[in-house]
Amino acid sequence: MHLPPSLRARRSPSIGPPSSLIVPAKGTNQMVERFPARVLGRVGIWGALLFGVFFLATAPTCSDAEGPASRRVVVFSGHTESLTCLGGNRGAKSASGRDEYRFNDEVVRLFETSKSPGIEFIVLPASLNLPLESRAELADRLGACLLVEIHQDNVQPEKVAQLLKAPEKSPLLDFYRGFSLHVLGGEDSFELAQAIESAMIAAGLPYSTFHREEIPGEAMKLVPGTRAIYERPNLMLLKRARVPAVIIECGCIANPKEEQLLQDPAYRQRIATAIQRGIAAYLSRP
Numbered sequence: 001m002h003l004p005p006s007l008r009a010r011r012s013p014s015i016g017p018p019s020s021l022i023v024p025a026k027g028t029n030q031m032v033e034r035f036p037a038r039v040l041g042r043v044g045i046w047g048a049l050l051f052g053v054f055f056l057a058t059a060p061t062c063s064d065a066e067g068p069a070s071r072r073v074v075v076f077s078g079h080t081e082s083l084t085c086l087g088g089n090r091g092a093k094s095a096s097g098r099d100e101y102r103f104n105d106e107v108v109r110l111f112e113t114s115k116s117p118g119i120e121f122i123v124l125p126a127s128l129n130l131p132l133e134s135r136a137e138l139a140d141r142l143g144a145c146l147l148v149e150i151h152q153d154n155v156q157p158e159k160v161a162q163l164l165k166a167p168e169k170s171p172l173l174d175f176y177r178g179f180s181l182h183v184l185g186g187e188d189s190f191e192l193a194q195a196i197e198s199a200m201i202a203a204g205l206p207y208s209t210f211h212r213e214e215i216p217g218e219a220m221k222l223v224p225g226t227r228a229i230y231e232r233p234n235l236m237l238l239k240r241a242r243v244p245a246v247i248i249e250c251g252c253i254a255n256p257k258e259e260q261l262l263q264d265p266a267y268r269q270r271i272a273t274a275i276q277r278g279i280a281a282y283l284s285r286p
Contacts, residue, residue, distance in 0.1 A: 074144040075111045077104040077126040078151035085129040092154035094253035101126035103152045110272035136240035153249040156217045177258045178208035180228040182247040184238040192244045193229045196278030203274035
């Protein structure tokens with residue numbers, strides 16, 4: 001596959017965490033749940049860093065966690081529940097008026113029960129109110145080998161009313177839908193996104209094409225040879241990530257038809273399982 005020069009120019013650092021870092025081996029998600037979200041919401045960036053130190057001080061080293069085949073993947077839920085924490089933002093509004101972060105949390109929770117052999121998912125929901133500015137560093141401190149952030153997509157403001165008024169069989173509802181992946185940071189991030197894209201397509205999930213529209217706010221740069229992977233040079237999380245990182249838009253919640261799908265637990269599980277399979281495929285490369 002031909003990579004654009006901007007992706008070929010940089011390769012992400014080694015996915016192995018620094019040996020000096022200590023990370024939790026088991027019970028990670030339970031530890032996240034016990035740490036008070038209100039504390040993180042109040043102390044902002046420093047709260048997130050202290051949160052990382054809390055993990056680092058209470059667990060065995062990464063090499064001891066699950067043996068040499070173990071890999072730790074941090075899964076963030078996009079946005080925050082609180083509007084008063086640093087950078088607080090609940091994300092887009094769905095067609096029915098539901099906040100995006102709620103959809104994101106419902107998807108990331110499914111990683112807590114993942115059965116992927118040799119992979120440990122650290123799940124950090126939006127309800128923890130972790131500031132965007134500190135997420136990449138927190139993932140690094142937690143010994144992540146990969147970083148994924150889950151989102152739901154939206155459309156440009158002038159399209160919102162059109163989707164709300166569209167009849168059930170309108171072509172608009174078939175066009176403004178589907179998943180997309182957003183990357184920066186070199187070949188490793190691209191290959192991770194490619195593995196996830198392949199798994200999601202194999203699962204029968206629709207991919208979006210509307211980000212290619214030549215209209216203000218869209219016209220995103222599609223990575224050559226892919227269907228829904230876009231190069232995003234201005235997204236903070238991707239710019240700051242020190243490990244392979246991908247932002248995943250699971251579907252378009254401005255589309256009332258797709259919002260209904262995303263509220264179906266079975267459909268959300270299908271999305272989460274496909275993402276997990278893509279991550280496993282990436283980590284099993286020779």
